[in-house]
Amino acid sequence: MSSRNQRRQLPGDMFPGMPDVLTKRPPKAEDGEHTARTLDEAIARSFEILDEALATYPIVGTYWLSSGGGDSGNLGHLMRGRYDAVLHVNTGTGIPETTQYVRDVAAAWGDTLHELHPRNSYRDLVLGNVLASRGPNAGIRAVWQGFPGPVGHRVMYRHLKDEPLMTFRRSVVGDEGRTKKIIYLGGMRWAETERRFRNAEAIDQDGAIVWVSPLVHWTDAHMREYRTRHRCHQEHEHAPHRLCFDAALPLNEVTEHIHMSGECLCGAFAKPGELDEIGFFYPETAARLRALEEQAETAGIPACRWGQKPPTEKGSTAPAGRLCSSCVAIPGQDDLVDQWRDSGLITPDQHAAFTREAS
Template sequence: MNRLAFLSPTEVAALSRHEREERVQLLVQQSHNIVSRAVERHANADGRRLVATVVLFSGGNDSTVLAHLMRQRASHAAHANTTIGLEATREFVRRSCAAWALPLLEFTPPRRMDHYENLVLDQGFPGPGHHFKMYQRLKERSLEQVRRQFVQNPYRERAVFLAGRRRTESARRASIPAVERRGSTVWVSPLVNWTRFDLSTYRLLNPDVPVNEVTDLIHMSGECLCGSFAKPGEREELAFWFPTFEAQIQELERRIADVPGIPDHRRRWGWGATLREPDRRRGASGPLCSSCDARFAPAAPAKE
C-alpha cells in the first residue's frame, strides 16, 4: 500500500491538505478491506455463517466516523445506555441512526442490581482500580445481549462487532489487533491505523458526518461517566455544561453519606482524580472504553 497509509501522527500532521486527503482515501479502502478479510476468514468459511454486522456507536468522534463509514455495511448499530451517561448523547445516536435508516440496538445492563445507581449504593463511587468492574457491569454484560440476539448456534454462527479502536489513542491501545475472535464474536477495528488528524480530514471530505455537541463541549462521548478515571476539574466542567448530571451525582452522594461500610473517599464521585498518576494508571479498561484509554499518553502506531 502507498506509504501514506503508514505514518506516525507527527508525520501525518506535517502533510499537506492534498496528502492528508489522499491518505484518508487509502485508509477508507484499508478499513473496508480489514472488515472483508475478517468476514471471509472468521464468518463465512468452513460452514460458518455471518448473522450480523454491528457497529458499536458510543456517540464519540471516533465511533461517529466509524458508523458513518460503515453505515451501509453494518446491519445494526449498538449503543450502551450505561445508566450514567448523558441523555444528549443517547439522543444524538438515535437521530443519527434514524437518518441513516440503520437499526439501533440500545442496551442497558441486564440486571437492575448492575445499574450504576445500585452499584454506588452498594460500594460507593468507583476509582481506577474498580474501572474494569464498571466496564463489565455497565457495558460487557449488556453487549452480550446483542450477541445472543443474533447468535443461536455459537459453533456455526458469527456476529461481527465493529469498534472504533485506534492504535494511536493511547499506550494501552498501541498493539491492538485489527481483528480478533472471541468465541462466536469477531471483533474488528477498521480504524486501527487512523490518527485524530485522519478523523478530522474524513469529516472535511464528508461534511454530512454528524457532530455530537457533547464531544465539542467535554471532548468525550458522555456515554459513560462512571468517574473511575475522572481527571482534575472534570466534575466542574460537567456541572457547568450538564447541571442535571451534577444533580444526579449530588443525590447519590447524599444517599450514601451515612451508609456503613463505604470508605469516606468513596462517598464522592471522581475521587481518583486526587491520586498520583502511577496509581491512576493501575485500573484496567475494556475494548469499548476509548474515552478512558484516551486519558493516557499516546504511543507510536503499530502497523497492521
Template sequence: MSNNSPIPSSFGCPCGKSPGDCSKQSYPNANTTESAPAGPAGPQSNTPTPTTSGPSLPDSDAGPQKKSFGSLEAQLPETDPADEILENARAIDHDHAFALVSGGHDSLTAAHYTYMESAVDLNGYLHLDTGIGVPETEDFVEKRADDLGIPLYIAGERRHEDEYSQRVEVYGFPGSNKTSHKYEWICNKDRPLQNFLQQFDGDVLLISGATREESDARWENVNANGIEKKNGHYYAAPLASWTPSEVRAYRRDNGLPMNPVSEILEHSGDCMCGAYADRRELGWLHAEYPHMFAYIQSLEARVIDAARNGDLKDEKYERFVLWAHGDISDRELDQKHSNKQMTLCRACEDVEEANLSVGTDDPITLTEAALQLDDDELPDSPTLFRDAFDVTQAIPDDNDSPIETLRRGYEALDEVATRLGYDDHKEMIREKASNSEP
C-alpha cells in the same frame, strides 16, 4: 460506623483527608492494558424497537511502522488499511453485523465509513446504555442513525446488583486505578453487550471505532489486521491505522456533525462512572447538563449516608464517597476478573495519560461542601444527606431512567422560566436568590 458522628474524618474530602486538610493534588496514572470478561450472564434483554457515499481516506504510510522503546526500535507489522480490514471482515462467516456507536468521534466515523463503503451489511447501530451516561449523547446517536435510515438498538440490560446506582452504595465511587475501572467496564458496558448478543443465533460481527494511534493501550490491544474474536463474536476496527487527524479530515469532508457532549467534556459522555475522571467535569455538567449534575450529587448523598451508617462493604471504602475522588487505591479487590481486553473505554485511556488534577480548591457539589462542616453543625439523622441533597427521592423506585426523568424536570423548569421572562431556570434562580438576601 456509629451514627453519632455524622461526618467521620476518614472521608471528609475528595482525596480522603479530614475536612480542612485537603489541598489540590495530582494523582499518578495507571496503565489500563488489561481487561475483564463478562460475568455470569444476566437476563436476556428484549430486542428494542428500532428508532428510525463517502470517499476512502488514504492508506497509512507505506513501509513498516516503528515504535521506540528507549534506545531500541521495534519493527512492527504495518497496520492494515481501512478498506482491506472491511474486506476481510466481510469474508468472515457471520450472521449479523452491528456498528458499536458510543457517540464519540471515532465510533461514529467508523460506523459511517462502514455504511458508506457498503463493505458490510449492517443490521443497525448498537449503543450501550451504561446507566450513568449523559442522555444527550444517546439522542445524538439516534439522530445520526436516522440520518442514514439505519435502525438503532440500545443494549442496557444488566442484573439489578450490577446497576451503577446500586454498586456505589456498596463500594463507593470508583477511583483512578485499573481494578475499579475494569469492574465499571464489566458492569456498565460488557454485560449489557453480551446480554444483547445472546439473542442472536450464529456469529455476530461488531464494528468498532478503535484506532491503534489513539493511545499506547490501544496500540497493544488492537490487532494490526484490525480483526479479532472475543466471546465467540468478531470485532473489526476499520480505522485501526487512522490517526486522529485522519478521523477529523473524514468527518470534515463528509459533513459529519460533532457531538456537543464530546465538545464540552472531550469524550462522548456515554459513561460518567468517575473512574479516572476529573472532578472539575462536574462544573461543566452543572453549566450544560444540570440534570446529570443533580443525579451525581444525589448519588453522592446516598453514598455518604451509607458510609455514615456503616452500610458500605468495607470501612476502607469510606474514602470513596465523592464522584471522581481520584483515590488510587483499589476499590473492588474482592471482585473476580480475568484478562479479557477492554475495547469500549477510550475516554478513560485518554484521561490516564493526561495526568489530570482531581483535587479542587473549592467544593463543587453541595454534598462536598457539607462534608467540610463540623459535626455539631449538623443534625444526627441516618438520612441526613439524602434528605438534604438527593432529588431522586421523588422518583418512583421502578423508574427505569431517573436521569431522563430529571432532564424532563429541568426542561419543564426552563419552560416556566421562559414564560416568566427569563432566559432559563438558572437566571430565574439567581434573581430569586439575590432578592431574598437580607
C-alpha cells in the same frame, strides 16, 4: 514529553491528499500494515479489513457500536450500508444528550437501533446493592460498593458495558457460537492512547464475537481530513447534529463541549474538576451524580465522592475496557484485587483470572 508518547507521536497537520503514518509500528500490526497512506488509501484498507472478517468467519450479523464519540461517528459514516444495525450501550451513567444523538442519527440514516441496558444499575453498584451471583460469596457480599477509582473500572466495565453486549450476542447466536458469529464494529485506533497502540488489532476474534476495527490504522491527521471532507462547513444555521444533507458526517454537540462523548460517566478515571465541567454544560447530569454522592455518604460508604480515588484504594495498573478509549490507568500503584483475594471476596483462581486479564 514522555518516551511513551514519543514512541507514537504523530506528524503535524497534513495537507489533504498527503500520506500519513504513525512514527512507530504498533506491536500487533500485521506485516505491511504499518505504512504511510493517504486518506483514500486508508479508507480502502478499512473496507478490506471488514471484507476479510466477513470472508474468514461464519458471520450472521454485523453491528456498528455507536458510542456517540467522534471516532465512532467517523466509523459509522464510512461503513454506512455495510452493517445490519446499530448498538448503543446506554450505561445509565452518561449524558442523555449523547444517547439522544445516537437515536437521532440512527433515525436519520434509517438504521435499526438496539439500545442496550445493563442488568445492574450504576446506582445499585455504587450503593453496594448488587450481590455476587457465583462463588462462595454468592448472595452474601456485594460485588462492589462506592464510587470507583481506577481499580473499580474493571467491575464497572463488566457490568455496565460488557454484560449488555454479551447478552445481545447470546440473543443472536444462542449456543451456536462455534458455527455462527457476529461482528462488532468499533472505532479503536492505534493512535488513540498508549494502550490502544499496544493492544488494538484490526480483527480480534473472541468466542462468538469478532471485534473488527476498520479505522485501527488511521492517524489523527486522517480523522481530521475525513471530518473536513464530509462535515457541513457552510455558513448557515446548521441542522441538528450538522446533518444538513444526506451524506453529511454528524456531530455530537456534547463532544464540542466536554471533548468526549459522555456516554459513560462511571468516574473511575475522571480528571480533577471534571464533574464541575460537566455541570457547567449539563447541570442535570451533574446534579444526578451529586445526589448519588449524598446517598452514598448517608449510607456510610467511604468512597462517597464521584471521580475521587476511594480512600482505601492504592490504585491499579489494570487496563481500561475494550470500548473505553479515554480511560487511562495510573501506573505504579497496588491492585485492590489482591485485597479481594486476601479477604476472601474472590478465590485464588478468580484472582489469577483477573491478573491474566490485566496482563
